[in-house]
Amino acid sequence: MQISMTINGTDVTREIEPRVLLVHFIRDDLRLTGTHWGCDTTNCGTCVVLMDGQPVKSCTVLAAMADGHTITTVEGLAHGATLDPVQQGFMEEHGLQCGFCTPGMMLTARALLDHNPHPEPLEIREAISGQICRCTGYATIVRSIQWAAEHPAGAAPETTTSESTEHEVHA
Amino acid sequence: MTILEDRPSNPAAGDHDRPIGHGRMQRKEDPRFVRGKGRYVDDIVLPGMLHGAILRAPVAHARLVSIDTSEALAHPKVLAVITGTDLQALGLAWAPTLSMDVQAVLVTDKVRFQGQEVAFVVAEDRYAARDALELIQVEYDVLPPVVDARKAMDPGAPVIRDDLPGRTDNHIFDWEAGDKAETDAVFASADVVVKQEIVYPRVHPAPMETCGAVADFDPIDGRLTLYETTQAPHAHRTLFAMVSGIPEHKIRVVSPDIGGGFGNKVGIYPGYILAVVGSIVTGKPVKWVEDRSENLMSTSFARDYIMQGEIAATKDGKILALRTNVLADHGAFNATAQPTKYPAGFFHIFTGSYDLAAAHCTVTGVYTNKAPGGVAYACSFRVTEAVYLVERMVDILARKLDMDPAELRLKNFIRKEQFPYANKTGWEYDSGDYEPTMRLSMKMAGYDELRREQKEKRERGELMGIGISFFTETVGAGPRKDMDILGLGMADGAELRIHPTGKAVVRISVQSQGQGHETTFAQIVAEEIGIPPEDIDVVHGDTDQTPFGLGTYGSRSTPVSGAAVALVARKVREKARFIAAAMLETRPEDLEWEKGRWFVKGDPSVGKTMAEIAMGAHGTVALPEGIDGNLDAEVTYDPPNLTFPFGAYICVVDVDPGTGHVKVRRFIAVDDCGTRINPMIIEGQIHGGLTDGVGMALMEIIEFDDEGNCLGGSFMDYLIPTAMEVPDWETGFTVTPSPHHPIGAKGVGESATVGSPPAVVNAVVDALTPFGVVHMDMPCTPARVWEAMQGGTRPPV
Ligand code: FES
Ligand code: FES
Numbered sequence: 013m014q015i016s017m018t019i020n021g022t023d024v025t026r027e028i029e030p031r032v033l034l035v036h037f038i039r040d041d042l043r044l045t046g047t048h049w050g051c052d053t054t055n056c057g058t059c060v061v062l063m064d065g066q067p068v069k070s071c072t073v074l075a076a077m078a079d080g081h082t083i084t085t086v087e088g089l090a091h092g093a094t095l096d097p098v099q100q101g102f103m104e105e106h107g108l109q110c111g112f113c114t115p116g117m118m119l120t121a122r123a124l125l126d127h128n129p130h131p132e133p134l135e136i137r138e139a140i141s142g143q144i145c146r147c148t149g150y151a152t153i154v155r156s157i158q159w160a161a162e163h164p165a166g167a168a169p170e171t172t173t174s175e176s177t178e179h180e181v182h183a
Numbered sequence: 184m185t186i187l188e189d190r191p192s193n194p195a196a197g198d199h200d201r202p203i204g205h206g207r208m209q210r211k212e213d214p215r216f217v218r219g220k221g222r223y224v225d226d227i228v229l230p231g232m233l234h235g236a237i238l239r240a241p242v243a244h245a246r247l248v249s250i251d252t253s254e255a256l257a258h259p260k261v262l263a264v265i266t267g268t269d270l271q272a273l274g275l276a277w278a279p280t281l282s283m284d285v286q287a288v289l290v291t292d293k294v295r296f297q298g299q300e301v302a303f304v305v306a307e308d309r310y311a312a313r314d315a316l317e318l319i320q321v322e323y324d325v326l327p328p329v330v331d332a333r334k335a336m337d338p339g340a341p342v343i344r345d346d347l348p349g350r351t352d353n354h355i356f357d358w359e360a361g362d363k364a365e366t367d368a369v370f371a372s373a374d375v376v377v378k379q380e381i382v383y384p385r386v387h388p389a390p391m392e393t394c395g396a397v398a399d400f401d402p403i404d405g406r407l408t409l410y411e412t413t414q415a416p417h418a419h420r421t422l423f424a425m426v427s428g429i430p431e432h433k434i435r436v437v438s439p440d441i442g443g444g445f446g447n448k449v450g451i452y453p454g455y456i457l458a459v460v461g462s463i464v465t466g467k468p469v470k471w472v473e474d475r476s477e478n479l480m481s482t483s484f485a486r487d488y489i490m491q492g493e494i495a496a497t498k499d500g501k502i503l504a505l506r507t508n509v510l511a512d513h514g515a516f517n518a519t520a521q522p523t524k525y526p527a528g529f530f531h532i533f534t535g536s537y538d539l540a541a542a543h544c545t546v547t548g549v550y551t552n553k554a555p556g557g558v559a560y561a562c563s564f565r566v567t568e569a570v571y572l573v574e575r576m577v578d579i580l581a582r583k584l585d586m587d588p589a590e591l592r593l594k595n596f597i598r599k600e601q602f603p604y605a606n607k608t609g610w611e612y613d614s615g616d617y618e619p620t621m622r623l624s625m626k627m628a629g630y631d632e633l634r635r636e637q638k639e640k641r642e643r644g645e646l647m648g649i650g651i652s653f654f655t656e657t658v659g660a661g662p663r664k665d666m667d668i669l670g671l672g673m674a675d676g677a678e679l680r681i682h683p684t685g686k687a688v689v690r691i692s693v694q695s696q697g698q699g700h701e702t703t704f705a706q707i708v709a710e711e712i713g714i715p716p717e718d719i720d721v722v723h724g725d726t727d728q729t730p731f732g733l734g735t736y737g738s739r740s741t742p743v744s745g746a747a748v749a750l751v752a753r754k755v756r757e758k759a760r761f762i763a764a765a766m767l768e769t770r771p772e773d774l775e776w777e778k779g780r781w782f783v784k785g786d787p788s789v790g791k792t793m794a795e796i797a798m799g800a801h802g803t804v805a806l807p808e809g810i811d812g813n814l815d816a817e818v819t820y821d822p823p824n825l826t827f828p829f830g831a832y833i834c835v836v837d838v839d840p841g842t843g844h845v846k847v848r849r850f851i852a853v854d855d856c857g858t859r860i861n862p863m864i865i866e867g868q869i870h871g872g873l874t875d876g877v878g879m880a881l882m883e884i885i886e887f888d889d890e891g892n893c894l895g896g897s898f899m900d901y902l903i904p905t906a907m908e909v910p911d912w913e914t915g916f917t918v919t920p921s922p923h924h925p926i927g928a929k930g931v932g933e934s935a936t937v938g939s940p941p942a943v944v945n946a947v948v949d950a951l952t953p954f955g956v957v958h959m960d961m962p963c964t965p966a967r968v969w970e971a972m973q974g975g976t977r978p979p980v
Contacts, residue, residue: 031310039226040309046220046221048223048392052474052898053898053899055897090218103209103210103217104209106210106864109871110391110392110440111213111697112221112223112443114216141905141906143905144905145391146390146445146871147443148870149867149874149909150874150905150909181913182200182915
């Protein structure tokens with residue numbers, strides 16, 4: 013069957029098997045490999061993309077169901093060379109380690125901030141609670157999203173080096 | 184709540200508190216990851232690439248009667264179906280494990296665990312490969328399984344490994360450490376002895392990226408390029424050469440970006456070998472990526488130790504001795520990954536952080552009809568099990584003596600002046616100063632105030648628990664004279680080149696799965712040769728581009744490879760002195776070093792920067808004899824000892840008396856990993872490990888039913904903490920450098936996974952004190968906690 017959708021601002025039309033999952037369509041057909049896959053049961057959220065601005069688990073959406081919709085993947089988060097504040101926040105606050113959950117986490121964060129520009133830490137935790145990160149322990153992801161909330165225009169290029177925030181206590 | 188404090192200064196503690204190499208800096212690897220430009224194995228697409236899928240056994244123990252692949256082969260998109268019989272003809276049906284056992288690549292005779300590999304399909308796309316699995320007809324003759332390790336050695340138990348000649352039971356090994364007679368004598372005369380069976384259930388590392396490979400065999404020049412989710416690319420290359428017969432110089436293993444490892448990606452799984460066979464058979468590149476159920480059911484599990492613990496003490500709380508007998512469930516093949524001499528890993532550090540008069544442990548390994556593995560999930564070679572045992576036993580003793588568990592620990596710590604400390608089972612702890620670390624954690628927690636709050640709450644019938652764990656790790660394996668894996672000494676190499684313009688590239692043998700090596704190792708070089716980390720590229724994860732070494736696991740990257748990198752940088756610095764002397768027409772001994780520059784003693788204005796020296800090295804200056812015209816060096820580092828990081832953890836929980844639900848309210852972690860490099864990365868490593876600890880303590884378990892069906896084979900059943908189940912971590916640190924590591928660093932990657940589970944369980948048991956609970960086994964799920972409140976839980980199987 014034929015489907016059409018807008019991905020990261022570009023219109024695409026492709027012939028697909030009706031059973032193909034959106035995650036595989038994005039990864040294998042469009043070769044946008046920033047969207048990941050991590051489970052068989054809709055639990056991990058490494059596959060999260062935005063469909064019409066809302067986070068969805070692309071492993072649980074048939075590509076055919078995205079026909080006529082607008083999809084944003086991690087590759088569409090930056091504006092040209094300028095990173096989205098969420099992307100900057102993740103770098104500033106060490107919101108990623110292996111980077112596998114990161115695209116999904118950042119897209120959920122983007123959707124959250126679009127609806128709620130000043131979320132409380134608990135609201136952030138709730139927003140990402142359908143996604144698993146095995147590396148970071150989440151606190152730095154929360155801080156990263158808070159950083160993005162506090163810097164809605166991002167950081168000026170010369171200040172993007174790390175602020176020396178110290179979170180640890182020493183004797 | 185996170186306690187914020189300015190960059191602390193502690194003049195009394197000296198300069199070693201300062202992190203090295205520019206301290207907290209953003210990670211050099213992050214720009215590609217935040218743009219979705221990481222390159223993981225499943226992102227790799229080669230021209231003409233095919234896709235493999237594995238048919239797995241639905242039962243735990245069964246004779247293979249027949250396989251019919253004809254229908255699958257008739258599928259229009261299928262290129263090959265490989266069975267055990269096919270592999271037998273190639274001599275590849277069995278592969279050696281990392282513990283000198285063998286493991287079936289595909290079943291030839293008998294299925295030995297549910298999820299075992301039975302056949303391999305190669306097809307044009309991943310959907311077709313899966314479709315074809317459905318078309319393979321297999322007949323099994325089901326046998327009774329051995330599920331409970333306690334029954335594995337019963338007379339008459341089914342013999343799982345009848346493939347091994349002469350095998351009549353399920354016994355794998357017996358191992359012991361410490362002095363039994365001495366320990367028994369101390370126990371016999373002790374005032375107080377407490378005993379407890381403690382089970383560390385089977386869990387799984389479950390990195391977010393599952394395991395996979397892309398094999399590309401070129402039949403013309405006989406070269407194999409293998410993209411693989413591996414934490415140990417060089418060791419894998421050697422093993423592939425040994426298994427496949429492809430000469431080692433014709434094998435290139437590439438471990439690209441890895442989506443988390445935690446020990447899951449140390450072993451060689453049948454899937455990797457099958458991808459290679461598939462590529463050889465079809466003449467095309469073959470990709471195999473397992474799904475989550477395959478990952479949880481068939482790859483390296485962790486723990487599965489049943490420990491009988493005993494602790495002896497005086498009545499005023501001086502701990503005298505520890506002893507334990509352990510039954511270790513190794514699954515159907517002994518495929519644990521640890522140094523050869525240590526079949527129970529480093530479990531014999533179960534004496535913990537305490538100064539004991541005697542200690543003895545025995546460990547018996549047995550086969551069961553479960554997936555193989557056992558040393559994984561950030562365990563530091565079984566230090567997880569050791570720390571859990573001792574920290575639970577100390578709490579149980581505290582209860583018996585009616586002493587505060589913090590006070591009991593403080594009373595029994597190895598004292599600062601006793602280091603280097605020889606424990607009773609053969610370890611030499613390099614350095615430590617435990618009391619300030621413990622006291623800092625208590626101060627951060629507001630320990631006395633918490634106890635007061637708990638008392639008040641108990642009077643109101645509320646269940647609040649405070650749990651402490653003080654751990655000592657042993658990481659950075661290890662000295663070659665003692666430690667090898669399949670005969671390969673546990674050393675690591677590093678090569679450093681300074682290009683003519685003064686930019687550098689350092690090549691290392693270890694591999695990152697998220698630990699930030701591209702940043703940390705650049706920082707170490709920056710510290711030693713004084714050029715900024717931005718000017719230093721770190722190359723890793725490709726055997727064609729990096730020196731040999733054993734890889735990243737057991738928290739060994741910083742202790743071993745980090746030392747190699749510091750030393751190779753010092754070698755370059757020393758070489759630079761000779762070249763600078765030639766350039767300045769002076770003697771090397773007349774030069775003095777300051778960061779990034781050699782200058783003439785007494786005349787700092789006359790000198791050469793590293794960049795100038797690099798250009799000089801490659802230029803036309805007449806060089807002294809024995810100095811080559813470059814600014815490069817290489818080393819292989821053989822660590823003289825392991826390093827011994829430590830830490831004090833305090834967990835505060837609230838238990839719902841109606842449902843048994845445990846809420847982790849606070850978690851305070853004070854870590855001492857010696858000299859610190861990038862505090863941001865260290866904090867991240869600790870946060871991740873603490874989350875593992877909460878997961879294992881409260882929800883993670885791979886259980887089996889009586890038939891050997893795996894009950895933890897998906898993320899619906901194998902629960903991992905989300906952001907809602909963990910608190911905002913409160914971290915602190917002390918700094919006690921390692922005396923034998925070139926920069927004093929000890930490693931931190933697994934400290935929190937090792938140290939945190941007992942803190943959580945101690946807190947839960949503490950909360951359940953009003954019910955008379957002295958111990959409960961993990962995971963402390965609502966149902967199990969509720970059972971404990973009603974008088975007892977069943978041990979996990
Ligand atoms: S792949 Fe796990 S939720 Fe989509
Ligand atoms: S950064 Fe590795 S899973 Fe989140």
